[in-house]
Amino acid sequence: MDSQEMILVENLVKSFSTHKVVDRISFSVHSGETLGLLGPNGAGKTTTIRMLTGLVRPSSGTITVGGYNVLQNPIDAKRLFGISPQEASFHPHLSIAEDLYFYARLRGLSRSESKLQARETIAWAKLDEHSAKNGHQLSGGMQRRLLMARALITDPPILYLDEPTTGLDPQSRHALWDYISELKERKKTLILTTHYMEEAEVLCDRVIIIDHGRIIAQGSPENLRQSMGIDSVLTLKTRKPSSSADLLALREIPGVMKLYSSNGCLSIHLREKEALDEIVVTASRATGIEELNLKEPSLEDVFLQLTGRGLRE
Structure with missing residues (x-):
């Protein structure tokens, strides 16, 4: 893998029974780059993210993150990334502060480090006034910020953002773009899935368009428009x-x-x-x-x- 490549995906396939959800896709993501996976619902974007994170085993193909094969060296690979999933899930009896502390401990941080990271990510997500609330008590936009705070809890170099603004009203969606833009300024390597074209155009350095599990085009938003x-x-x-x-x-x-x-x-x-x-x-x-x-x-x-x-x- 090239020294500038943080993620390398080669000939990735995922089949459920006889149906190929992801069909021989290959791509790489460079350090500090924001890559968008753009496509309609059911195109295979979320399945791709789940394979990248090790949650779903590929039918074939290889995934390398930071030089580590995700299947062969899952612990080393998983230290390098955080994920903000499409579906929000919160423990019914934990406050936001407890939730983030719990996730920090799960990721191997000490008690003192976990408390510090929980405070810092709460402040980053501007959830200070709500830290005693449960995640279910938050608005949709705040829940999305909490999911991103979880992904950031160990300050990893790579973040996977799966449909981060789905279900939000336009005002909340645009507000979340500011948080993602701040992550770009911090030189995080981001993979963002979306079916909102404007979101991909505003946030992504490069876009991969997926349809029926296959890559049908890729390039910068400007180059894709010009190529047509x-x-x-x-x-x-x-x-x-x-x-x-x-x-x-x-x-x-x-x-x-x-x-x-x-x-x-x-x-x-x-x-x-x-x-x-x-x-x-x-x-x-x-x-x-x-x-x-x-x-x-x-x-x-x-x-x-x-x-x-x-x-x-």
């Missing part, structure tokens, strides 16, 4: 449904790369903006236009271009 050759994306809300002839007429306009129709809306990927006027005229005559929006391509558009469907369909 999409100049811009035009969204039209039409006054009446588009016929097959209407869609064909729009697809044949020079500069139109792809066109997708769903629930009275058209999403049109443009190779060049020069096609815009002709598209608007053609659509106005055929179906009428209620709303029009022109934007830069996003990772959602990259996924749509690669698979023909939206990320959350």
